[in-house]
Amino acid sequence: MAISDPIRDAIVLANDDPLRPIARVPFLVRTILALQRAGIERCTLVGVASPPGDRRIRCTLTSAPTLEPPADDALRLLVGAGTVIDDALVRDLQTRARPGEILEMEEAGARVRVAPGRSIAGNGGVRIARGAGTLRPVASNGVESTLLLALENPRDGFLDRLIHRRLSRPLTSLLLRTPLSPNAVTTLGIALGMAGGLALAYPGRGPVVAAVLMLLASSVLDCSDGELARLSHAESKLGHWLDITGDTAVHLALLAGIGARIAGMGSAPGWPVIVLLGFGVVAAFGVVTWSDDTEARRRRVPGWENRVLDGVLSPLSTRDWHVFPVAFAVAGRLDLLVVGAAFGANVFWVATLVVLLRVLRRARGMR
Numbered sequence: 001m002a003i004s005d006p007i008r009d010a011i012v013l014a015n016d017d018p019l020r021p022i023a024r025v026p027f028l029v030r031t032i033l034a035l036q037r038a039g040i041e042r043c044t045l046v047g048v049a050s051p052p053g054d055r056r057i058r059c060t061l062t063s064a065p066t067l068e069p070p071a072d073d074a075l076r077l078l079v080g081a082g083t084v085i086d087d088a089l090v091r092d093l094q095t096r097a098r099p100g101e102i103l104e105m106e107e108a109g110a111r112v113r114v115a116p117g118r119s120i121a122g123n124g125g126v127r128i129a130r131g132a133g134t135l136r137p138v139a140s141n142g143v144e145s146t147l148l149l150a151l152e153n154p155r156d157g158f159l160d161r162l163i164h165r166r167l168s169r170p171l172t173s174l175l176l177r178t179p180l181s182p183n184a185v186t187t188l189g190i191a192l193g194m195a196g197g198l199a200l201a202y203p204g205r206g207p208v209v210a211a212v213l214m215l216l217a218s219s220v221l222d223c224s225d226g227e228l229a230r231l232s233h234a235e236s237k238l239g240h241w242l243d244i245t246g247d248t249a250v251h252l253a254l255l256a257g258i259g260a261r262i263a264g265m266g267s268a269p270g271w272p273v274i275v276l277l278g279f280g281v282v283a284a285f286g287v288v289t290w291s292d293d294t295e296a297r298r299r300r301v302p303g304w305e306n307r308v309l310d311g312v313l314s315p316l317s318t319r320d321w322h323v324f325p326v327a328f329a330v331a332g333r334l335d336l337l338v339v340g341a342a343f344g345a346n347v348f349w350v351a352t353l354v355v356l357l358r359v360l361r362r363a364r365g366m367r
Contacts, residue, residue, distance in 0.1 A: 006097050007075050007090075010040045011067065011120060014047035015082035015138060022084065023144050023176055023231040029054050031079060032061070033233045038090035040077070047081075056233060070117030075099065078120050080111035082138045086150055089133025096128065103128050110137045144231070148172060151227055155310065157318030160223060163216075168223035175228050182229035183239050189221030190246035197254030200261050200329060208329050211257070215326075218250060219319045244292070247319070248285045255281065255341070258325055262334045269335060273342050280345025287352045298359045305359035313352045 012035075018028035025033070029052050032043055042060045045051055051061035070076070075097055079085060093114055097103060102115040102125030112135065115125060134150045136143050148169055156165065175185060196214030199207045225243070229235045255277065262269070291298075291309055299306055328337040 006099065007077050007094050007114065008039070008041045009044070009074065010035045010042070010077040010079060011044045011046060012079045013067065013081040014045060017138070018048065018052075020138060022138070023147060025233055026052065027084070027138055028052055029057070030233065031083075031085065032057055032059065034085050034087045035059070035077070035079075035090060037087040038094065040090065067121050069119070069121045073100065073116040073118065075114060076117055076120050078113040078115070080113075083110040083112060084134060084136045084138050084143050084147070085112065086134040086147055088150055088152075089130065089135055092130075092132040096131070102126060105130055105135060107135045108137055108140060110135045144176065145173065147231060148227060151230055153223075153226065155318065157320035159219070159320045159323065160318060164219045164223045167220045168227060171220060172224045172227040172231070175224060176231065180228075182225045182232070182234050183236070183242055185221055185225040185228060186239060186242045186246055189218045189225060190242070190249055192221065193218030193246070193250035194253035197250060197252075197257045198260075200254065200257035200325065201264075203261070203264060205330075208326065211329075212326055215250075215254075215319070215322050219322070222247070222319070240292075244285070244289055248281070250319070251281055254322065254325060255338075258329075258334050258338060261329065262338065265332075265335075269338050269342075273339055277338060277342035277345060280342060280349060284345055284349040284352070287349045287356065291352065291356050294356070294360060297363050298356070301359050301362045303359065303362070305355050305362075308355050309352065309359070313348070313355065 012028070012031055014028065018026065020027045022030055028045070028048070032045075032052070032054075033056060035043060036057065036059045040059060042062070045061060045063050046067045047065065048063045051057075051063055077090065077093065089112070093103065093105070093112065097114045100116060102119055102122075103113070104123075104125045104127050105112050106127075107130060113120065113125070115122070132150075134146050136146055153160070192214045196211045196218060199211040199214065201207075222243070225239070229239055259274065291313075298309070325334065325337060328334045
């Protein structure tokens with residue numbers, strides 16, 4: 001059985017153009033950040049006069065003029081000169097590596113090697129095919145597109161996979177050529193989403209069409225901001241909170257638009273339903289945020305709880321449900337949707353809380 005995370009050290013062979021930008025990040029810095037993101041703690045840079053200075057780099061860096069194999073049997077990852085990798089590739093190699101075994105992977109001249117220290121500079125070993133992630137020569141065409149296509153978000157909803165990602169990827173490719181930051185894209189998406197939600201307050205089919213277009217654009221931008229952040233290694237706590245609070249703000253604006261629309265139709269629900277709905281939305285926001293913040297701790301516990309939280313309950317908090325207000329608005333029965341949403345939101349946060357408390361209690365017991 002494969003050993004989890006057996007590789008803590010990596011050796012990077014420098015190429016002739018370490019400052020070449022790929023998705024806004026110098027090539028050598030990108031390689032180090034990809035290794036670091038996958039759990040590598042120490043990197044030796046061969047052929048580099050001095051390690052690059054970048055505040056995002058937290059792993060230990062050393063430089064060496066030539067490749068000198070360490071005199072031990074600890075597994076190391078060797079990244080060939082001019083080889084573009086991502087963290088998904090490194091994690092895949094970590095799950096497939098075994099003590100004492102030599103693995104080699106090569107595609108179109110891009111090469112990585114996993115071997116005990118004393119054997120890291122040689123050739124030979126078990127040739128394996130790429131299972132996940134990116135392995136490309138830095139000089140090849142379409143490197144950024146390959147990295148973009150390799151990005152995955154397990155929390156994507158059905159509409160994200162069916163529509164939004166298909167539109168966000170070409171948009172992200174364009175955004176990489178602009179000075180816009182991921183947080184700026186997030187803010188723009190929030191503004192469009194809130195405008196789309198509030199547009200439902202106006203009577204007629206025209207506002208419904210406008211709402212659909214603005215909510216679609218907002219959802220696409222909601223995908224692009226994360227893609228842009230991951231590609232340019234620009235993730236931040238502010239961006240994470242903007243994303244979560246922005247989704248909630250869009251949800252509330254959509255519900256406000258629905259409430260105003262049905263009030264204008266003379267069929268507004270009573271205050272108890274409105275209060276129940278507002279409480280359910282706020283509680284769901286709190287529980288989903290707590291689940292995200294405790295992800296690393298709860299994932300130490302094997303079991304069905306994490307599969308339910310990440311595979312079933314978390315996708316329910318995506319924007320997939322926006323299709324229902326639009327459909328009910330077209331049918332002229334938004335009054336029924338409000339009542340259903342009021343009870344559904346509360347069932348959602350209670351179920352999520354029960355599962356989350358269960359897995360966190362088990363995680364505390366494993367300390």
